Amino acid sequence: MPRRPPHAIDADARTAAVATARRFLDALLDYQRGHTTPRERAILRANATGTLAYGLLAQPPRLPATPVARGRIASLELDDSATMGAASLSATIDRAGHLTPLALALRRHGDRWLVYRVG
Secondary structure (H helix, E strand, O other), X not given: OOOOOOOEOOHHHHXXXXXXXXXXXXXXXXXXOOOOOHHHHHHHHHHEOHHHHHHHHHOOOOOOOOOOOOOEEEEEEEOOOOEOOEXXXXXXXXXXXXXXXXXXXXXXXXXXXXXXXXX
């Protein structure tokens, strides 16, 4: 059986990182459409670092005059470089057939994963 590198991410941490990213993205996609309810704000704060959450929540999205289609997560993949302390994920967002790539960076804070960069 091949040995894992000492800091390689294990299955439980992998599952937790992807779950954090999915919760964050689901709330972010609603937030981007102007759903700035306490629920979306709480989910963003719970799954992002304080700096990222503050930056997102301090400037609510500007909405166009026409309704914005809610994006859905078409794919979400953890990069192979993930360790027990940091992970990058690649997401594809589908907005009415228009696919947009999105990168997320997560860090381990105690026993939780938090998104610290979106780009």
